Amino acid sequence: MKFSIVVFPGSNCDHDAYHAAKHVLGQEAEFIWHKETTLKGADVVVLPGGFSHGDYLRTGAIARFSPIMAAVSQFAAAGGPVLGICNGFQILCEAGLLPGAMLRNRDLKFHCEHVGVRVDETDTPFTSLATKGQVLRIPIAHGEGNYFADADEIADLESSRRVIFRYCDSDGQTTDDANPNGSVNNIAGICNVGRNVVGLMPHPERACEPVLGSADGLVLFESVLSQVAAHGGVRTTAS
């Protein structure tokens, strides 16, 4: 199975996603430069973390115009699994593949730490092997991860069960104390209407080996492996 990892000039978690896919999971993985126009036979597309173009303006605001994004949109429209991690999530929002936007963390500070993340929905390609309510211990590392959307959008997300991950304490309670950045409804990750495009602020690729302090993030990658194996890839010729 092939993971295509899109590299923007300021991506800095591209190597981490590559390492997780290739060396931890033993899958094929390839970097795709953002100026390219095809995903080179991807089964799964990952938009990794980082600061795509420095993000001085607004996170992901410039990245959405990269040539590769047309292919990503096409792949997503065809039902292909797309995972946006941190800056990748921000880019998916800017590109309109996911709703909402990220504000600065409510304390205006960057946070890098392990947090509790509750899996609320398991009918996405990235959570199919998780159990509903499962609490993952995964790191966050962001200064702008405060998820925001207007009330109608939030209501729509909630009613269509498209909030996939929420910040929680070790018991799975979505308390305000467990919310590291001020996100509405403790939202840590969401999916699109088709449920194949998932974005989240926490970094599952940093939690794939016990030596790093947690292997809880593996379930996202193992889920998509089993989903693609079961349903076949999307491999449109255009992508």
Place this chain on the structure above:
Amino acid sequence: MSAVDATLLERHGLTTDEYDRIVRSLGREPTLTELGIFSVMWSEHCSYKSSRRHLKKLPTEGPRVLQGPGENAGAVDIGDGLAAVFKIESHNHPSFIEPYQGAATGVGGIIRDIFTMGARPIALMNSLRFGEMDGPDGPRTRRIVEGVVAGIAGYGNSIGIPTVGGEIVFDDRYAGNPLVNVFCLGISRADALVKGRASGIGNPVYYVGSKTGRDGIHGATMASAEFDDKSAEKRPAVQVGDPFMEKLLLEACLELMKTDALIGVQDMGAAGLTCSTCEMGSRGGAGIEIDVMHVPQRETGMTPYEIMLSESQERMLLVVKKGREAEVERIFEKWDLHAAHIGEVTNDGLMRVKDRGTVVAEIPNTALVDAAPVYDRPTTRPGYLDDVQQLDLSTLAPVGASDALLSLLGSPTIASKRWVFRQYDHMVRTNTIVLAGMGAGVVRVKGSSRALAMSVDGNGRYCYLDPRRGAMLAVAEASRNVACSGAIPIGATNCLNFGNPERPEIMWQLVEAVEGIAEACRALNVPITGGNVSLYNETNGEAIYPTPILGVVGVLEDASKVLARAFRGEGDEIVLLGEGLGELGGSEYLKVLHRLVRGRPPELDLDRERRLIDLLARAASAGILRSAHDCSDGGIAVTLAECAFDTSGIGFTADVPALNDADSTNRPIDDIRALFGESASRAVVSVRPSERAGLMELANAAGVPAKLIGTTGGSRLVLGAGGRTVIDVPVAAAEGVWSSAISRHFKGRAA
């Protein structure tokens, strides 16, 4: 001195003697551009004119050393055909004037030094000194702390290099002159180190990166003068960082280095285009000719003087092979960078600067680099020493041991730095196997079984009381911290932060410290591969504590055997390696509980230290240790408490040997000495009961005293001395004090 008068020289930080030296070396009077070039190259910051003759005393060679001082960074062999490339550098003066940008550009500068060597940077650390957060200077200090931490985070996080740890000390002596020392480590193939030298007549010289602006002109000169109340006016001399540009430069340069089109490269740090041009020429025994009209400029109307002296950030100078220009330009274009061809390598050994074809400066590289003045500045043992080295413990007001422990845990210097570390992305690149704050910084080396451990340490108070011993203790502590992670120390870098070297007392401190570092590095087998000297750390005539900072790097052969400070479970046995002698001189206890900075710092027996370090690495590789933590600030009581923190509340019951003579009655101060004395060459380890005998055997063979002092478990810190319980507090209460001591100062500030 026709065109050049005293005012002009003063503005350039040059003495009349130095000016005469310039005239002699040129055989004529310099042009204004040339005067500017000499002034930055001969500044203390670039020329090391006060410290150079003493730095030669440092041991710089060893079987693992691949690159010693003299290049952009040092390098040591770590096995598997790989090299660790590392260096520490200061950005003290800019960080005081503009904390965020000062610290950020400090990080940017040290990262460039590492990738310039052909290494991919994989870890950052820092050593910071601030004033006290309470008291009259509190508001200003808190603003500086917030700015510096945010600046380090803003740069490192964006470029994607983890800041894996560091140390922070708060003391009034740094209120008007904070220290920001940043350390970076990278990995390269051992046979692919890139040098900063120019060679090959006619080879093109390229300029890549940010455009040149008027920022930072005379930054190196600013860093070579004392501060006063008008220093804020020097803000224009602080540069502004662009981590995204640096990320592009980093990736493009590493890509270029994979080809064989590159001859040499150097970043434009202090003294900008001037320093990179003449140093590359000097190292390669060649000349370089450039025309400033080709230098990309951010502002209009810039003079050659301004272009040559600008310290705009994120710029590199490269020499590439003639005929390979298109290939080089293609790589930079991929990263949306414009490589400007600004000149050529020549065979005349001159740095020739033209402006639209007209020569505006023509100086022998040797005059700028090798013929720079070297001073043997006078030294005098400071008069204050005889007084402050006296310590009479009998005059101290009695303090209960539990109260003392809680006070120390709440001292910002000892307290948890989580508020700081969590602003740093310390996990990016998924190599960090000891999280920030849990011990030495440890990153695994992907593709091998190894890991690299690193620690930055220094104790200015010790060095104030005895610079030689204090400096030796800094080497020992950094080495011991690395060993506590299970690694064998293999190399070191140092950053020497001192006051005005023109004062004989300060110069004496510097010389004593350098000699102490040399002696300790020899004994502990950690050669110095490079570093930095920061002098004139004074504001309004008051110097900082003499503060040499040591960065030590170690190799852990089996990354899976890595150790951190925290206890791992209940029912483990706690063993003290080494012996406490009850030394309170210069201790955190005296400072926090009695506002005293007195006495001699702890004795250091380097042979004993080396045996402890070897034992720690050996016991770790045998897999018999569960945790290890170095004993330093706050003594064994603080060390044990820290072992219990971040464990979800695993307490301990322990008892340390009493210090009273067998026949005398115990005095309360003896318990204090036993618990809070800072004797060197000690570590606290935990083992499963079944492994204790094995540890004792190893310790015995190594000649290191080892004593079972307690057991982990329970939810309280229970600590006795000589069989009498003197401290008994809940872990949660103690940890609460420790974990909130820094963050509480920033509550309510944009919460």
